[in-house]
Amino acid sequence: MLNEPEEIKKKKVEWEENTVQPALKRFLLTESPTRFYTPADVGEIDFLNQIGFPGQYPFTAGAYPTYPYRPAPRSGYQGAPGLKRTSIYAGYGSPEDSRDFYLEMRERGQKGGPNLAFDLPTQCGYDSDNRLVRGEVGKTGMALDTLRDFEVLYEAFVGEMDLDRIASNFTVNADSNIVVAMYFALAEKRGISPDKLRGTPQNDILKEFIARGTYIFPPKPSMRMVRDSIVFFNKYYPKMNINQLGGYHIRAAGATREQELAYSLAILIAYLQEGVNAGIDIDSFAPRFTINSFGGSMDFFKEIAFYRATRRMWAKIIKERFGAKKERSMIIRQVVPYCLMGNENCTVQRPLNNIARSLVGGIASALVGGPPQPYPPYDEALGLGWSLEALQITEDSARILQYEAKLTEVIDPLAGSYYVEGLTNQIAEEAMKELEKIDGMGGIVAAIESGYIQSQIAKSAYERQCRIDRGEDLIVGVNCFVGEGELEVETNRLVAHPYNPKRREDAEARQIENLTEVKRIRDNTAVIRLLNELKVKAKNNDENLFPHFIECAKAYVSLQEMCDVLRDVFGEYQSPGL
C-alpha cells in the first residue's frame, strides 16, 4: 500500500470533521446515512491466498477461469460443454401430462433432458391412490408411483434424445434412491449401459429436516441411504452426479446468510464423511457433488460477498479437512448462481416490481461469475407455474444485462474493493464460528436431532418478521410507499402457461386409474417376495439397497410399497415442536 493505514485513518478523521460535518449541517442531517471504506478498513489483502485467480484455489474470484456460458436462442442459458443444462424446472399432473408438456416445450425450442419436479406424495413416499394424499397428486410436480410412469414420461425422450444423449434432473430427496433406481431400471430396459447415464438427483435429505420438509425416515437411516448412493454411483454409474446441495432452502426458511453458509458446510461435511467412511477416495467422488443453489437477499453487496466467501470456504473445507488434491473436488459445481435476490423476497403486491427485484439478483449473479439470472419471473408469488410473459421478460432481462450492460466481460470486478473484501472476510468469519459450534455438538446430524438448527432458523425468521412489522426492514409496496398517491399496479397473465389447468385438475383421478391397472397386471407374487427381501436387506446396515431397489422397480413395485417397508425398519422422522 502506498499510504500507511495509520495515515489514512488520521486523514479520515479529518475528513469527517472538516468535510462531512459541514455537509451534514448543510443538508440538515443529524448523522450521515452513508459509510465510506478505505484501504485501512481491509488491511493488507493477501491476493494469492485469499482471492486468487478465477478457476483456481481458493476460487474466491470464480469457479471457472473464464465465462463458460452460452445463451440458447430460447429458454435461457444452455450452459457450456460439461455444464450441460437440462430444461427449466417443470412437471405436473400425470406422467402423460408431463410428457406432453416436455414435447410442447421442445417445439418451442427447449432442448435438453427433463428437469423434473415431482408432486409431494412422490417426494414424501406415498402413492397416488393413498387416501391421505388426496388433493396433492400432480400439484407441485409429476406423480411417480411405479416404473410405468417413467416409461410414459420418457416417451418424450427417444432416438436422438434417448437416455444416453440427455441428462435428467430429479428434485427428490428422502426417497431419491428409489426414484433413481426406477430411472436405472428404465435405462436397463432400453439397453443403455450404466456408464452412459447422466443425471442429478437432489438427494440432499439433511436440509429437508431443517428447511424444506419432505423427509420420511430419521436422520441416521437417511444417511445410510446417502452412503448407498455415493458408493453405488461411484462404482457403476460414474457419470451420475450424486446430489445437489446448497443452502437455498435453508435461507428461504429464514436463516441468516452466515447461518446458511455454516449449515451448508456442515451438511457437505456430513455427506463427504459418508463417502470417506465407506472407503472411497475423496477425489473419486467429491467431484460428483453439485450445487443446486444458495439463497440470497436484496442486500446486493452482501450477497456478492457471500458468494465469494462461500466459494472460498467450500474449497478450504474440502482441501484442509478432507485432504482433497484435485481442484475439481473443491469447486462449487453449479449450473448457474441464480437466487441471489432471495426468491422469497418477491411480493404479491405490485408484482411487476419483482422485475426490479430480480434484476438486483441478476446483476449480483453476473458479478459473481454467473450468467446474469434475473430470477425468478415476476409472477413467482402469484402461484405455481409461471406465465410465459414473465418467462420472456426474465430471459430478455438476462440478455440486456449481458449484451447491453456487458456485465459478464470482467470476472469478479469487485475484487479488491475495500468494502467487498472486508464483507467477504466478515461473512466467512461469522459462518466459521457457527460451523465450529456445530462441530462441537458432534456435527450436523446431532445438531438436527437435538432441534438446535431448527430453532435457530425459526428464531432468525421471526426476527426478520418483527423488523418488517416494525418498519425497520422496508419492502416497497408492502410496508412502505402504500396508500394515497400510490398506484396499485396489477398484471394480467395473458399467455396461458403450458400447464393445462384441466389436466391438472383431473390428474389425480387419472393417475389412480393408471396405478390400479399396473397393480392389477403385474406379478403380485413377485412383488410380495421382493418386499419381504427388502425388509431383510434394509435391516442390514452394510447392505447397499440400490440393486434391490432396481429389481423392485423392474417388477413394478410401487414407491410407497418400498417406502412402507423402510418406514417399518427405519422408523419415521418426528419433527420437534416450535
Added chain:
Amino acid sequence: MGKDRKIRVLIAKPGLDGHDRGAKVIALGLRDQGMETIYGGIRQTPEQIVQAAIQEDVDVIGLSCLSGAHKYLFPRVMELLKERRIEDVMVIGGGIIPKEDISGLKEKGIKEIFGPGTSVIQIGEYITANVRA
C-alpha cells in the same frame, strides 16, 4: 370467554407441504401478542387438525398451505368441524392461495385468507376483532 382467558389459536399445516416458515412466524408472533398458540406442525391431516382443535379447545384455527392443495384441504377441515358440530371456531388461512380461489374458500366457511405481505400484527388484530366472544 371471560376477560382472563387468552385467545387460543392452533396453527397447523394440512397436507404434505413442508414450507413452515410463515406458520412458525405467525405462531410466535401471536404468542407475543398475548394469545395462547399451539403449533400443530406440518404433515397434519384435516382429521388430526380438527382433533387437536377440539382437544386444545381453541378459538381459532390458522391453516397454511403453499402447495396448491388448499382447494381440497381447507374445505375438508370445515366439513369435519361441521360433522363434529363445532361452530364457534374461526378458521383462517394463508400461504400461496391464488386470488381466484379465495371466494370459493370463503363460501366453504374460511373466514379470511392472509396472503404474502400480511403483517403478523394485522393477523392478531383481525383475530381479536373477529373471534367469537
